[in-house]
Amino acid sequence: MSNKEFELFFKRYYTPLGMYVMRICRDAVEAEDIVQETYSKAWEKFTDAPLPEYFRSYLYRIAHNLTIDRLRRREAENPDLISEAIMATEPTDEAIDTSERDAALWIAISKLPQRCREVFLFSKRDGLSNIEIADELGISVKTVENHMTKAFKSLRDSLEPSKGKVFFLSFL
Amino acid sequence: MAHKKEIEENLKFVARFYRDDTLLPREGWKQFKALHSLSNLRRNIAAAAIGIAILATAASFYYLSSSADRAVTNEEIPVPVPAQTMSPSQRSNKIKFHDASLKEVITEIERLYGVKVANLPEKEIRVTISYEGTAEDVIDTLNGLFDIDLKIEPATDLSPEKQTEEK
Numbered sequence A: 001m002s003n004k005e006f007e008l009f010f011k012r013y014y015t016p017l018g019m020y021v022m023r024i025c026r027d028a029v030e031a032e033d034i035v036q037e038t039y040s041k042a043w044e045k046f047t048d049a050p051l052p053e054y055f056r057s058y059l060y061r062i063a064h065n066l067t068i069d070r071l072r073r074r075e076a077e078n079p080d081l082i083s084e085a086i087m088a089t090e091p092t093d094e095a096i097d098t099s100e101r102d103a104a105l106w107i108a109i110s111k112l113p114q115r116c117r118e119v120f121l122f123s124k125r126d127g128l129s130n131i132e133i134a135d136e137l138g139i140s141v142k143t144v145e146n147h148m149t150k151a152f153k154s155l156r157d158s159l160e161p162s163k164g165k166v167f168f169l170s171f172l
Numbered sequence B: 001m002a003h004k005k006e007i008e009e010n011l012k013f014v015a016r017f018y019r020d021d022t023l024l025p026r027e028g029w030k031q032f033k034a035l036h037s038l039s040n041l042r043r044n045i046a047a048a049a050i051g052i053a054i055l056a057t058a059a060s061f062y063y064l065s066s067s068a069d070r071a072v073t074n075e076e077i078p079v080p081v082p083a084q085t086m087s088p089s090q091r092s093n094k095i096k097f098h099d100a101s102l103k104e105v106i107t108e109i110e111r112l113y114g115v116k117v118a119n120l121p122e123k124e125i126r127v128t129i130s131y132e133g134t135a136e137d138v139i140d141t142l143n144g145l146f147d148i149d150l151k152i153e154p155a156t157d158l159s160p161e162k163q164t165e166e167k
Helices: A003-025 A028-046 A055-073 A079-087 A093-111 A114-124 A130-137 A141-158 B002-017 B025-076 B102-113 B135-146 B160-166
Strands: B093-101 B126-133
Touching: A003 A028, A003 A055, A003 A093, A003 B002, A003 B025, A028 A055, A028 B025, A093 A114, A093 A141, A093 B002, A114 A130, A114 A141, A114 B002, A130 A141, B093 B102, B102 B126, B102 B135, B126 B135
Parallel strands: none
Antiparallel strands: B093 B126
């Protein structure tokens, strides 16, 4: 396996793997740490060998196992997390598809202009109304609405048709 | 509708946990490369250190063994003294006694090496010895073993050849 080949796979699955792990561990920074560790293991295993066809499944399985290991170490603090995660003994196709959608949205959010992203997160993460966001940022409600429209358009465009399904995003 | 709900759920989840500059492919790759370059550097440094240690150890063994060889060689090459100029007392002979009196041993030494030994102690001493060396070596050894003070009298050549000649 060449460095270039590995880099392509790395970038292709980095965010989806992170989203999959984050669904279990509920923390973006920890998820990134686990994904880095996952790729380190893959690197050690396949650095002198061709990448197998099942490489994607391999990555998800390793990421899953590493996440479970970490959660087990924190079992006393988060028993609920453990029971949910253990129910999924290995990554399912559905979970992998979800992680791909999550990843597309994550990257789309990261590409939003800063103010647009702020407005969007105030709305969807913090649950603030347009009026509350306008007050918080010192802008007009109309501006808030414009930012939200722009954000939704970007996010909609980021979700590609997949497996014959077409995803629509409604605007509120 | 099911799809719409699904997307809404995705959006809420992602927005809830979103953090700037986290879980992005390009930045992640830079971090990964840096970590593995560093790991490789550490590994290379460790390998070099081990290699140097092995070489140093091998060099030490070689040096020590060749020093020992030289030492042995030195010891094994005595300063040559032509036989006809060497006095009997300077020649190396072998003596062996088992529970013999010191007097007996001295008598034999005197005969073998052609020397006269003085200062015999009055006390009775029994000697069990197997020794190879010059007269001086033997006398020194006996002195050390029994805490006595035997001396070879100077300029006396009582070698068997001389004694025969005198007769």
